[in-house]
Amino acid sequence: MSRRTVLSLTAALALGAGLAVIPTQAQAATVVVSTTTDLTNAIKNATAGTVIQVRAGTYYPTATLQSTTNGSSSSRIHLQPYGSETVKIDGSNLPDGDWIFKLTADYWTVSGITFQNSPDSAVVCQSCASTVWENIKTINGGDSGFTLTGDSTTNNTVRNIDSYGHYDAATHGENADGIAVKFGSGSGNLITGARLYNNSDDGLDFWSFSSPVTVEHTWAMGNGKNRWSDSAFAGDGNGYKLGGDGEVVAHVVNNSAAWDNAGSGFTENSNTGAIVINRTTAYANVKYGYYFATGAARLGKNLAVGNGSSVSKGSSVVSAGNNWDSGISTPSFRSTDASTTYNSRQSNGALPVTTFLTTGSTTIGATMD
Ligand SMILES: [Ca+2]
Ligand SMILES: [Ca+2]
Numbered sequence: 001m002s003r004r005t006v007l008s009l010t011a012a013l014a015l016g017a018g019l020a021v022i023p024t025q026a027q028a029a030t031v032v033v034s035t036t037t038d039l040t041n042a043i044k045n046a047t048a049g050t051v052i053q054v055r056a057g058t059y060y061p062t063a064t065l066q067s068t069t070n071g072s073s074s075s076r077i078h079l080q081p082y083g084s085e086t087v088k089i090d091g092s093n094l095p096d097g098d099w100i101f102k103l104t105a106d107y108w109t110v111s112g113i114t115f116q117n118s119p120d121s122a123v124v125c126q127s128c129a130s131t132v133w134e135n136i137k138t139i140n141g142g143d144s145g146f147t148l149t150g151d152s153t154t155n156n157t158v159r160n161i162d163s164y165g166h167y168d169a170a171t172h173g174e175n176a177d178g179i180a181v182k183f184g185s186g187s188g189n190l191i192t193g194a195r196l197y198n199n200s201d202d203g204l205d206f207w208s209f210s211s212p213v214t215v216e217h218t219w220a221m222g223n224g225k226n227r228w229s230d231s232a233f234a235g236d237g238n239g240y241k242l243g244g245d246g247e248v249v250a251h252v253v254n255n256s257a258a259w260d261n262a263g264s265g266f267t268e269n270s271n272t273g274a275i276v277i278n279r280t281t282a283y284a285n286v287k288y289g290y291y292f293a294t295g296a297a298r299l300g301k302n303l304a305v306g307n308g309s310s311v312s313k314g315s316s317v318v319s320a321g322n323n324w325d326s327g328i329s330t331p332s333f334r335s336t337d338a339s340t341t342y343n344s345r346q347s348n349g350a351l352p353v354t355t356f357l358t359t360g361s362t363t364i365g366a367t368m369d
Helices: 003-014 036-045 338-342
Strands: 030-033 051-054 057-059 065-067 077-081 087-090 101-103 108-111 113-116 123-126 132-134 137-139 146-150 157-159 162-164 179-184 189-192 195-197 213-216 219-221 252-254 257-259 276-278 281-283 288-292 298-300 303-305 309-313 318-320
Touching: 030 036, 036 051, 036 065, 077 113, 101 108, 179 189, 219 338, 281 288, 288 303, 303 309
Parallel strands: 030 051, 051 077, 057 087, 065 101, 077 108, 087 113, 101 123, 108 132, 113 137, 123 146, 132 157, 137 162, 146 179, 157 189, 162 195, 189 213, 195 219, 213 252, 219 257, 252 276, 257 281, 276 298, 281 303, 288 309, 298 318
Antiparallel strands: none
């Protein structure tokens, strides 16, 4: 019974009103959980203002953790570790095809938790609005790591996610992306500070999403390589797949990098919209650094080095200040050793400090931070 309930009953009794008014029993605002059953119920029963704090450990749910209950702008719902404890939610005991966590709700903040070994997608947010995903990890799942999908997907922020090692075995790796923003619409969605790597398909994929998404301070690397000895491997391996399914939409990518992907670093993927790509770097991708052959992309101050081909740009592309444009020189990299990019993040969750692909230039390429 909450303090407020006690006070209300006390007041009612003091007034001699008996039990005529019994306030609704609300869930306590903070719930500390240490078992999978309690975690499952806490998520299921959360209401606006609930703060779920998960004690250290690895949790093995046997059904998808899920909620359709909204928080509000003044009373968000939080799912987070207790203090600075290490919390992993592992999908190894889920039925085939299940996800670890599905949210169809607004105003949740999920932070500091690892979602690993999902039989299918790890985390799916469907028609979510104003959710925040901060310092989470999605690792080694059977389909995409983190997904935003559905109409009315608005104003969500994904900050400092690591999403890697995803592989859809039954379909030979053709689907599992680090982040998927697919099959839906809604404005105001931001991805920042992401590391998306070693996934069987793409680092990031905006297939069939009809509203602009903004990406910044993000790295996509090593995607689309056959790391699973799959004789029919079908992963695409683009760093940033910025469209598809006929949608014409002006996604924005700023200050981000793609390297060592089996496909292209950045690709329109048939999206003919005015995609904006500014101050990014594409290095050593197998196909193109930048593939914008059919659309109206705006490519500015980007740096392509060591890719199969630097750029494919159609006649509607606006290209200025990139190192393939005339009169623009190519600064040299301080380092081409990527090992530090896999280091632990900084204490505030930001990408690790690295000199990899930095140049010191203030006019071209990603700053790698
Ligand atoms: Ca694919
Ligand atoms: Ca994909």
